[in-house]
Amino acid sequence: MTQSHSAADAYQPEAYHLERLDAAEQQRRVAAFVATMARRRSVRQFSTEPVPFGVIEQAVRAAALAPSGANQQPWTFVVVSDPALKQRMRTAAEAEERENYQRRMSQEWKDVLAPLGTDWQKPHITAAPYVIVVFEHSYGLAAGDARVKHYYVRESVGIATGMLLAALTHAGLATLTHTPSPMGFLVELLGRPPNERPFLLIPVGYPAPGATVPAITKKPLDQVLIHHAAGDAPAL
Numbered sequence: 001m002t003q004s005h006s007a008a009d010a011y012q013p014e015a016y017h018l019e020r021l022d023a024a025e026q027q028r029r030v031a032a033f034v035a036t037m038a039r040r041r042s043v044r045q046f047s048t049e050p051v052p053f054g055v056i057e058q059a060v061r062a063a064a065l066a067p068s069g070a071n072q073q074p075w076t077f078v079v080v081s082d083p084a085l086k087q088r089m090r091t092a093a094e095a096e097e098r099e100n101y102q103r104r105m106s107q108e109w110k111d112v113l114a115p116l117g118t119d120w121q122k123p124h125i126t127a128a129p130y131v132i133v134v135f136e137h138s139y140g141l142a143a144g145d146a147r148v149k150h151y152y153v154r155e156s157v158g159i160a161t162g163m164l165l166a167a168l169t170h171a172g173l174a175t176l177t178h179t180p181s182p183m184g185f186l187v188e189l190l191g192r193p194p195n196e197r198p199f200l201l202i203p204v205g206y207p208a209p210g211a212t213v214p215a216i217t218k219k220p221l222d223q224v225l226i227h228h229a230a231g232d233a234p235a236l
């Protein structure tokens, strides 16, 4: 059997339909989504108030619907609400972050972080009712521990994480995308297999009463969007 023959056998099509919206409804929905996303901020002061687990579960369901290289879905979302485990994660994260802030970070790095007001202390890890740790699967594991090559892992996990953040924001929850690097301690603390690498740690919950965020701005649309309309192509 030739390669193309077997590839044709592997492709099993199914019908796909997408509800057709009129232009006004498209505008309405996308504007509503922009308004929701505009409320998302990285929150570093969380309330300990509980959040229903079902909301977290549904948000992870949304994330897991993301596109991925060759549909390999190279992700695991570990949700931690156990206070003792969150405390162990915070202690380990703060040990790395103390080292980062006191020794490892360049002055250039500290300068760009200064407007955010962050330091090595990470109380949000224990205050937030949930901490979601996103793991990327650097490779897959087949029967007998054989390694399966994965494609576009970072792109895939980044997209899935974006969808997770969007879903949580849409549900009225606050998040922080946190990277207490190096994050290897999370593999051990959360008992993950050797093919999984921590990607992001995301505390989730409600902002603490009186929480503040840094006053920062986003680039205007004309700095991030370039549209080549018909007859508008750049000269070669």
Ligand SMILES: Cc1cc2nc3c(=O)[nH]c(=O)nc-3n(C[C@H](O)[C@H](O)[C@H](O)COP(=O)(O)O)c2cc1C
Pocket (backbone or CB within 6 Å): 040, 041, 042, 043, 044, 116, 118, 176, 177, 178, 179, 180, 213, 216
């Ligand atoms: C990949 C990534 C890593 C980040 N790591 C940290 C972090 O370790 N600690 C932190 O306080 N914020 C972290 N942030 C949050 C950024 O500082 C924040 O997104 C940025 O300042 C913009 O603010 P906003 O999220 O409120 O729009 C990270 C964001 C991203 C996307």
